Amino acid sequence: MTGGTTSDILERLRALRAGDAPTHGGRVLSYVYDSGLEELDELADAAARLARPLNGLDPTVFPSISAMERDVIAFTRRMLHGSRSVVGSVTSGGTESCLLAVKTARDLWREAHPGGGRPRLLTASTVHAAFQKAAHLFDLDWEPVPAGIDGAVRAQDLIDRMDDDVALVVVSAPAYPSGALDPVSAVAGAAADRGLSCHVDSCFGGFVLPWWPDLPAWDFRVRGVTSISADLHKFGYAPKGVSVLLHRGRRRHRAQFFATTRWAGYPVVNPTLLGSRSASPLAAGWAITQHLGSDGYAELVGSIRRIAVAVRAAVDGIPGLTVMGDPVGPAIALVADASAPHAARVDPHRLADELAGYGWKIQHQPGLVQSDGVRIPHSAHLTLTPVLEQRVGEFTDALRAASDAVRGRPQADARMLLAGMRVLGYGEGGRVPGPKAAWRLLRLAGAGSVSVDQPMSVLMALIEALPHPVAEALLTELLARLSEPR
Numbered sequence: 102m103t104g105g106t107t108s109d110i111l112e113r114l115r116a117l118r119a120g121d122a123p124t125h126g127g128r129v130l131s132y133v134y135d136s137g138l139e140e141l142d143e144l145a146d147a148a149a150r151l152a153r154p155l156n157g158l159d160p161t162v163f164p165s166i167s168a169m170e171r172d173v174i175a176f177t178r179r180m181l182h183g184s185r186s187v188v189g190s191v192t193s194g195g196t197e198s199c200l201l202a203v204k205t206a207r208d209l210w211r212e213a214h215p216g217g218g219r220p221r222l223l224t225a226s227t228v229h230a231a232f233q234k235a236a237h238l239f240d241l242d243w244e245p246v247p248a249g250i251d252g253a254v255r256a257q258d259l260i261d262r263m264d265d266d267v268a269l270v271v272v273s274a275p276a277y278p279s280g281a282l283d284p285v286s287a288v289a290g291a292a293a294d295r296g297l298s299c300h301v302d303s304c305f306g307g308f309v310l311p312w313w314p315d316l317p318a319w320d321f322r323v324r325g326v327t328s329i330s331a332d333l334h335k336f337g338y339a340p341k342g343v344s345v346l347l348h349r350g351r352r353r354h355r356a357q358f359f360a361t362t363r364w365a366g367y368p369v370v371n372p373t374l375l376g377s378r379s380a381s382p383l384a385a386g387w388a389i390t391q392h393l394g395s396d397g398y399a400e401l402v403g404s405i406r407r408i409a410v411a412v413r414a415a416v417d418g419i420p421g422l423t424v425m426g427d428p429v430g431p432a433i434a435l436v437a438d439a440s441a442p443h444a445a446r447v448d449p450h451r452l453a454d455e456l457a458g459y460g461w462k463i464q465h466q467p468g469l470v471q472s473d474g475v476r477i478p479h480s481a482h483l484t485l486t487p488v489l490e491q492r493v494g495e496f497t498d499a500l501r502a503a504s505d506a507v508r509g510r511p512q513a514d515a516r517m518l519l520a521g522m523r524v525l526g527y528g529e530g531g532r533v534p535g536p537k538a539a540w541r542l543l544r545l546a547g548a549g550s551v552s553v554d555q556p557m558s559v560l561m562a563l564i565e566a567l568p569h570p571v572a573e574a575l576l577t578e579l580l581a582r583l584s585e586p587r
C-alpha cells in the first residue's frame with residue numbers, strides 16, 4: 102500500500118474533527134441531540150458496527166434488517182397511538198420521510214384525478230423546508246399559509262384554502278422555527294371531511310411530544326391524520342441517517358414504493374428513495390429504542406421539560422428579550438421584545454453572536470416576510486437536549502450576560518451591501534448571480550469564508566433583505582465552495 106498508515110490517517114481525521122463545533126455536552130443548541138447518557142452512544146456505535154457490512158437494498162438476503170425494521174416500526178406506531186392498520190418504513194432521515202410523504206400523496210392524488218392537473222401542497226409557512234424541496238422535486242405547487250408573528254398558524258386559514266386540487270395538507274408537531282404545535286385535529290378533521298390527505302411532521306418532536314403532558318391529541322388518535330414522520334436521529338438519539346414514516350393503511354404505504362422488473366438486472370423494489378443503503382443507522386436506532394423503551398424516553402423528556410421551564414423563566418427575567426409565541430416541546434425561539442423601547446431591546450442575532458464568545462452556539466433564523474406582508478421576526482433557535490440539564494444554570498447565566506452586552510444594539514444593517522448589490526443588478530426582479538458573480542458578492546459581503554465562531558448577524562440580515570433567488574444563489578455558492586478541492 103502506498104497511502105498513509107492507518108494511525109496517520111486517523112490522526113489527520115482527529116485533527117480535522119478538532120475544528121468542529123462540539124457534538125456533545127449541550128453547548129451547540131441545534132443539529133446535535135445529546136441524551137447525556139454515554140452508554141447510549143456506546144450501544145449505538147456497537148450496533149452500527151455490527152450492521153455495517155449489510156446492504157438494506159435486499160432484506161430477503163439480510164433478514165436482520167427487516168427484523169429490526171419491524172421492531173422500530175412497532176415501537177414508533179405504539180408511541181404514536183397507531184392501530185394495526187398503521188404501517189410504514191424506516192428512511193434515511195427527516196427530509197427523506199417528508200419527501201416520501203409528499204410523493205405518496207401526490208401519486209394517490211394522481212390516481213384519483215386521471216384528468217391530470219398540478220396538485221397543491223398546503224402547509225403553514227413555518228413548515229420545514231423539506232416540504233418545499235418535495236414540492237420542487239415532485240412537481241406540486243407549494244402553498245404556504247401565513248402564520249402570525251408568534252409563529253402559529255390558524256386552523257381556519259389552512260381550512261379556507263382546502264380544495265380538490267390539494268394532494269396533501271401538512272401540519273407540524275411542533276414546527277421547528279417557532280416550536281408551535283399546529284392545530285392538528287381541526288386541520289386533519291377538515292381534510293378528512295374533504296377527502297384530502299393530512300401529514301403530521303413530527304420529525305423534530307416525534308420522540309418527545311408523546312411524553313409531554315397536557316397536549317391536545319396530534320398523532321394517529323386524530324381522525325384524518327393519514328401519515329406521520331418522526332426522526333430517530335433527532336430525539337430518538339440515534340446517529341444521523343434514520344427516521345420513521347408511518348401511513349394509515351397499507352394502500353397508502355405501498356404507494357410509497359418503487360418497483361420495477363423492466364431492466365436487465367435484479368428485480369428492484371425500493372420502499373424509500375435510495376437503492377443500496379446502510380443498515381448501521383437503523384441498527385443503532387433499533388438498539389437505542391430497545392434499550393430506552395418508553396420509560397427511558399419519558400425520563401429524557403422530563404429533563405427537556407425542566408430545561409424548557411428554566412430557560413423560559415430566565416428569558417422572562419431578561420429585559421428586551423422574549424420567547425416567540427408559546428412553544429411546545431424541545432424548541433424555543435428567542436426574539437427581541439417588541440413592547441420594549443428600541444434602546445432596551447435585545448436583538449436575537451446579536452445575542453447569538455455574543456453567546457458564541459461564552460462558548461454557546463444558538464442558531465440564527467432570518468425573519469420571513471409572508472405573502473400577506475406579515476413578517477415572522479428574525480429569531481434565535483434553541484434545540485433543548487437532555488444533556489443541557491447538567492449545566493442549564495451556566496447557560497442561563499451566559500444568556501443574561503450576553504443580553505446585557507448587546508442590549509440596545511439594533512439588528513445588523515445590510516442596507517449598504519444591499520444597495521451595492523442592487524447597483525450590480527441583483528435587486529428585486531433583477532438577475533440571479535452565477536457561480537463567479539455569487540462568489541464575488543459573497544466576498545464583498547465579507548462572507549468569502551466561514552468558520553464555526555464567525556459572527557453571522559450581517560450575513561443573516563443580508564439573506565433576509567435580498568430577493569430569495571439571489572440569497573439562495575449566494576448560499577449555494579458558499580456551500581459548494583467549501584467542498585471544492587483547493
Ligand SMILES: Cc1ncc(COP(=O)(O)O)c(C=O)c1O
Pocket residue numbers: 194195196197199229231273275276277302303304305306332
Ligand atoms: C420539523 C422538521 N421536519 C423535518 C426536518 C428535516 O429533517 P432532516 O434534517 O433529518 O432531514 C426537520 C429538521 O430539523 C424538522 O425540524
